Amino acid sequence: MRYLPLTEVDRRGMLAAIGVPSMDNLYQDVPESARLKRPLALPDHQGELAVERALSELAARNLPASAVPSFLGAGAYRHHVPAAVDHLIQRGEFLTSYTPYQPEISQGTLQYLFEFQTQVALLTGMEVANASMYDGATACVEAVMMAIRLTKRKKAVLSGGLHPHYRDVAATLARYTGFELDMAAPDPTGAEDLATRIDGETACVVVQYPAVFGHIRDLTGLAQACHAKGALLIVAVTEIVSLGAIRAPGDMGADIVAAEGQALGNGLNFGGPYLGLFATREKFVRQMPGRLCGQTVDAEGRRGFVLTLSTREQHIRREKATSNICTNSGLCALAFTIHLSLLGEAGLRQLAALNHAAAVTLAERLARVPGVSLVSDQFFNEFTLRLPKPAAAVVDALAERRILGGVPARRLWPERPELGHLLLVAATEVNTPTEMAAFATALEEVLR
Amino acid sequence: MSDLKFTEEHEWVRVEGDVAVCGISDYAQDQLGDVVYVELPAVGSKVVKLTEIAVVESVKAASDIYAPVSGEVIAVNETLTEQPNVVNADPTGEGWFFQIQLSDPAELDDLMDEDAYRTYVEELS
Amino acid sequence: MTGMEGRPTRPATPSASATATVSGHRGLAMEQPLIFELDAPGRTGVDLPAPPPVASRLGALARQGPIGLPGLAEPQVVRHYTRLSQKNYAIDAGLYPLGSCTMKHNPRLNERLARLPGFADLHPMQPTGTTQGALELIDMVAHWLKVLTGMPAVALSPGAGAHGELCGMVAIRAALEDRGDARRRVLVPASAHGTNPATAAAIGYTVDELPADARGRVDLAALTAKLGPDVAAIMLTNPNTCGVFENDIVEIARRVHAAGAFFYCDGANFNAIVGRVRPGDLGIDAMHINLHKTFSTPHGGGGPGSGPVVLSAALAPFAPVPWVVHGDKGFRLVETGEGDAKPFGRLKGFHGQMGMFVRALAYMLSHGGDGLLQASSDAVLAANYVLARLSDVMSAPYPGPCMHECLFDDRFLKDTGVTTLDFAKAMIDEGYHPMTVYFPLVVHGAMLIEPTESESKDSLDRFVETMRALASRAKAGDAAFFHEAPRLAPRRRLDETRAARQPVLRWRPTAPPQAAE
Structure with a gap:
């Protein structure tokens, strides 16, 4: 067995050193009734080649978004990730290290987390960011719970432009941790007025930017309406590349930004692992969930980094912790920060411009398909179309033509038949003019 | 011998008229290590003996401080917010x-x- | 006051540099500035085409002004992260005996397979007809986990162990509410991971601490006394965080169930018993499995994790969405619930940590049923070997045998002036990552050693000899040696007090630049 260095001779010698005749003696505390007396009904060990064959066979039965024209977004985005990113995150010193509990021998992880926190703060226009969360949806509900702690109020208003998975995760926690949700109806056009829903009981308003339907709205007025009533504005961002082209939530008055960072450095991976980003104002930092890295000096006076303000966390605070969260998404954060370092200011701005140009080009082309209309007016790299037929059937028919043509709104809102003809479409820098033309042609055929 | 009185939870009290000045004992600060943060109660709040009213944190520990006596909080030591090392x-x-x-x-x-x-x-010990 | 055991968090005295150099580098140990200090405006590490001219649809929301991100070319980026990586300890480089964390070998085959385009490039919202292989893989992971645990159901979406705890405990609360039972108290041993009480408290339960007995296990009599009609659940780690098997566990489960409560098991230490004991045979209702521990998905410097939760028949109907089912049209995802299911909701975007499922399945197939049993046996053997070889010079609070990790306390350092922390820092100079220290909380100055099955006997012997030598040195009165440690790491001890008193959580342009590249 290639992963197990002990030999039978070693094992016998070790048992002798321990002073027991067999392994069974080491398991003496297991009650007799609970001891498995037979091997489990599982196959025996296999070599690399056999395992690679088995999993490759499963992989071959999928249609990867990279193999065909693909225009899916709705919270997960395909971008080109530079080769250096994957090379660097596979360095064993990053891949096979643990949480930096011993800072003297974890400065690599700690320094990139410090840099990551700074990048996230800059990008979102906030003062501080943490060292990451599980994903955007969990970061979003953590933001809601933080707002509840800060305001000592119990109600959160959710925009109808919020991704339904984010909404559902918030609803689960609301029910079991005891806060109220005021959920606005799905808002494909960005016409909702959330300010009227804010009252003296409102802890926060959660709005997605760009919205799940793709539209972008100035949040300045909403932030002012929140602050006038003592509530916080939480801005969820599912496509972080957008912030290279549009105003930062912090500039518009956001109090907490909860974002999905997958779009930089991380692949689609069928939905995970992804990267929750979490940024806020400095004055709220003690109510922040998750790990934080801070700068200090060592005994020789050299700059160094440590995990800090840990008393917020479960391993010290136990039942009084700000969150039960323990793990972050370290390696995904590393991929994010490396990708963003490669892009730099100029590269990110240009990448965002390319995304926007691709989406505008595609939207205008698809809107010319007979019976199709563009629902979104202002958008970044994602928009909503109204089709003359149910979108789910159209997407299936497109898939048969080997085109992944977007996400039917009903996939995200199965309980909303009135959204049946809406299709969410994204375009990024990876989509070529040829792919876009093929999509338009196929859509015409399918709708004919 | 000083005029201090102590709780089993390591808070101390110094009585000045009908006011109790309260803090944590030398033993407690030594056990905690370097204090990095103090969360104080609101002035004017009514407190009941043995309920949690403040928090003191070092890097690796967070402790709740209990009210040693009942009454109304009439002053807090704001200095500790900026200089917890005191x-x-x-x-x-x-x-x-x-x-x-x-x-x-x-x-x-x-x-x-x-x-x-x-x-x-x-x-x- | 409560919970006031702190420890020194800043260097006792400033130290002179052991080896001053002009550059700040020390041979292969390179100093590296922050990326922000390497910035040159306009420089980039990517070459992107010019965007085609289009009429902007951003309106007034187009970003004005700079973001402030630094510009670096690719060679600078590669060097930056390569140098940073060299400041990290890693399993690839050495024995990493962090108890309760399971730092075992991460097979590289698993990395290769997770990167197959057929897995890595799948969008979660593709039509399920285009992702049949991925759904089957998820179904296979579920099958393996159910067989290994003897449990009838598994919820795969939790993003990490603590998230799995949340899943299991919410399932318990949903089941109780479903039968109209408003229980509000959860029993948690003092030795538990902090996530246990934090999770119970997060969903509105009162945490009631269970004392340990003299053998580091749950005190059965104390447990029985605390059980009552208001107890919703017990949360118990088994093998527990003292590294021992709860030998009364079957009886504990019986009494918990007799009281109408549920049994949540923290499965962080499942790696000790895989193939030998099935949690389903112990009477457990819910248990999370840290795929990054038992099934060796990489820890990645602190994540991503993955925390599937196996559920008993009583809890299975309440499992969160989504899940995979197999029908006459192949595999499909259930995203809103169906049939008799009463899903408690959703915990995470999309369908769980797919990238981790691929790695875990590759690990399971590579080991097979026979190899998983051998791996858990070797892990337990290694821990007992270390315990046996160190017991005479260090102090073990509880008698063996242990499971996959062995626990020591600081009695052997009594009156030496050396603390657990000092001892740990001296291990760094010897080339070892320290064990878990000051956890579990029930033992003074705890040192929890988990060698894992990945170490050869030679490696274990060298580790043991080093630990013995350090213990002797401490007892010989050389406290200064320990107080100064580490001397040879990329950094000496760091001032954590300063980091917490004056938090600097990000770089700002005004910060004075450090040494140049």
Whole structure:
């Protein structure tokens, strides 16, 4: 067995050193009734080649978004990730290290987390960011719970432009941790007025930017309406590349930004692992969930980094912790920060411009398909179309033509038949003019 | 012997008229290590003996501080917010946490004097 | 006051540099500035085409002004992260005996397979007809986990162990509410991971601490006394965080169930018993499995994790969405619930940590049923070997045998002036990552050693000899040696007090630049 260095001779010698005749003696505390007396009904060990064959066979039965024209977004985005990113995150010193509990021998992880926190703060226009969360949806509900702690109020208003998975995760926690949700109806056009829903009981308003339907709205007025009533504005961002082209939530008055960072450095991976980003104002930092890295000096006076303000966390605070969260998404954060370092200011701005140009080009082309209309007016790299037929059937028919043509709104809102003809479409820098033309042609055929 | 009285939870009280000045003991600050953060109660809040009213944190520990006596918080030591190290440097002097206007002076009788507290701490370690 | 055990968090005295150099580098140990200090405006590490001219649809929301991100070319980026990586300890480089964390070998085959385009490039919202292989893989992971645990159901979406705890405990609360039972108290041993009480408290339960007995296990009599009609659940780690098997566990489960409560098991230490004991045979209702521990998905410097939760028949109907089912049209995802299911909701975007499922399945197939049993046996053997070889010079609070990790306390350092922390820092100079220290909380100055099955006997012997030598040195009165440690790491001890008193959580342009590249 290639992963197990002990030999039978070693094992016998070790048992002798321990002073027991067999392994069974080491398991003496297991009650007799609970001891498995037979091997489990599982196959025996296999070599690399056999395992690679088995999993490759499963992989071959999928249609990867990279193999065909693909225009899916709705919270997960395909971008080109530079080769250096994957090379660097596979360095064993990053891949096979643990949480930096011993800072003297974890400065690599700690320094990139410090840099990551700074990048996230800059990008979102906030003062501080943490060292990451599980994903955007969990970061979003953590933001809601933080707002509840800060305001000592119990109600959160959710925009109808919020991704339904984010909404559902918030609803689960609301029910079991005891806060109220005021959920606005799905808002494909960005016409909702959330300010009227804010009252003296409102802890926060959660709005997605760009919205799940793709539209972008100035949040300045909403932030002012929140602050006038003592509530916080939480801005969820599912496509972080957008912030290279549009105003930062912090500039518009956001109090907490909860974002999905997958779009930089991380692949689609069928939905995970992804990267929750979490940024806020400095004055709220003690109510922040998750790990934080801070700068200090060592005994020789050299700059160094440590995990800090840990008393917020479960391993010290136990039942009084700000969150039960323990793990972050370290390696995904590393991929994010490396990708963003490669892009730099100029590269990110240009990448965002390319995304926007691709989406505008595609939207205008698809809107010319007979019976199709563009629902979104202002958008970044994602928009909503109204089709003359149910979108789910159209997407299936497109898939048969080997085109992944977007996400039917009903996939995200199965309980909303009135959204049946809406299709969410994204375009990024990876989509070529040829792919876009093929999509338009196929859509015409399918709708004919 | 000082005029301090102590709880079993390592808070101290110095009575000045009908006001109790409260803080944490030298033993407590030593156990905590470097204090990095103090969360104080709101002035004007009514507190009940043995309920949690403040928090003191070091890098690796967070402790709740209990009200040693019942009454109304009439002052808190704002210095600690900016300079939590004062708790380590002078725990029973400049490092006081809050002052409580006593509602039931008889509660003071339940506290230990310094000798009793010293004995109590010795038994702990 | 409560919970006031702190420890020194800043260097006792400033130290002179052991080896001053002009550059700040020390041979292969390179100093590296922050990326922000390497910035040159306009420089980039990517070459992107010019965007085609289009009429902007951003309106007034187009970003004005700079973001402030630094510009670096690719060679600078590669060097930056390569140098940073060299400041990290890693399993690839050495024995990493962090108890309760399971730092075992991460097979590289698993990395290769997770990167197959057929897995890595799948969008979660593709039509399920285009992702049949991925759904089957998820179904296979579920099958393996159910067989290994003897449990009838598994919820795969939790993003990490603590998230799995949340899943299991919410399932318990949902089941109780479903039968109209408003229980509000959860029993948690003092030795538990902090996530246990934090999770119970997060969903509105009162945490009631269970004392340990003299053998580091749950005190059965104390447990029985605390059980009552208001107890919703017990949360118990088994093998527990003292590294021992709860030998009364079957009886504990019986009494918990007799009281109408549920049994949540923290499965962080499942790696000790895989193939030998099935949690389903112990009477457990819910248990999370840290795929990054038991099934060796990489820890990645602190994540991503993955925390599937196996559920008993009583809890299975309440499992969160989504899940995979197999029908006459192949595999499909259930995203809103169906049939008799009463899903408690959703915990995470999309369908769980797919990238981790691929790695875990590759690990399971590579080991097979026979190899998983051998791996858990070797892990337990290694821990007992270390315990046996160190017991005479260090102090073990509880008698063996242990499971996959062995626990020591600081009695052997009594009156030496050396603390657990000092001892740990001296191990760094010897080339070892320290064990878990000051956890579990029930033992003074705890040192929890988990060698894992990945170490050869030679490696274990060298580790043991080093630990013995350090213990002797401490007892010989050389406290200064320990107080100064580490001397040879990329950094000496760091001032954590300063980091917490004056938090600097990000770089700002005004910060004075450090040494140049």
